[in-house]
Amino acid sequence: MDEVDRSILAVLEQHGRISNAELAARVGLSPSPCLRRVRRLEETGLIRGYRALVDPAAVGRGLRVFAGIRLVRHARADVVAFERAVVRLPEVVQSHHVTGNYDYLLQVEVADLPAYEDFHANRLASLPGVAMVTSYVTMKTLSPDTA
Known part of the structure; x- marks a missing residue:
């Protein structure tokens, strides 16, 4: 290259x-x-694909939350079970295995705060191996296009 x-x-x-x-x-x-x-x-795979950037609010996903996930255990079976479950959640648009205070950082998009409360209580917190969820609600997203 x-x-x-x-x-x-x-x-x-x-x-x-x-x-x-x-x-x-x-x-x-x-x-x-x-x-x-x-x-x-x-x-050669340097360009992996092309995609449209959709306005989340226009399709009913106006609230973006970053969720820090800490697992109970880090045994391979527990990690695999969590990863298989989290990628099936349509509200989770990105999932990153990270170092630091959390094991995973998820980008979640839902309609509004009540929808996130329901998602958090009934789906996210009940994923296999989840010990703790810390949520960060996005107030504004900055990008080179908005500067």
């Missing part, structure tokens, strides 16, 4: 639907070599 590939990746990370002609112009290539590079980046 060279500097041109890095430039292609940087542009595609911000503008995944950019046309090949526009991408080529931004990175200083003609369209054919640019397209070959993009295809190679896809084939």
Whole structure:
């Protein structure tokens, strides 16, 4: 991977639907070599896919909560049971195994606070091996687009 590939990746990370002609112009290539590079980046797995960023509030997921999860035990069977269960919850849009005070950090999106209260009490806290859940309600999300 060279500097041109890095430039292609940087542009595609911000503008995944950019046309090949526009991408080529931004990175200083003609369209054919640019397209070959993009295809190679896809084939080698450096580009894993493309997706739409959906406004969560517009689809009934206006409340974002980060939940720190601590497990009771760290035996492999307990970890596997938790991981298999948590990835099945549609409210959990990202799940990260982390170091520090928690074992997992989850990004949860639900309609509102009563919906999160129900999710927390009836689904999240009852996952296999969960000892503790600490919730952080998002008040504002910052990104380069909002600055």
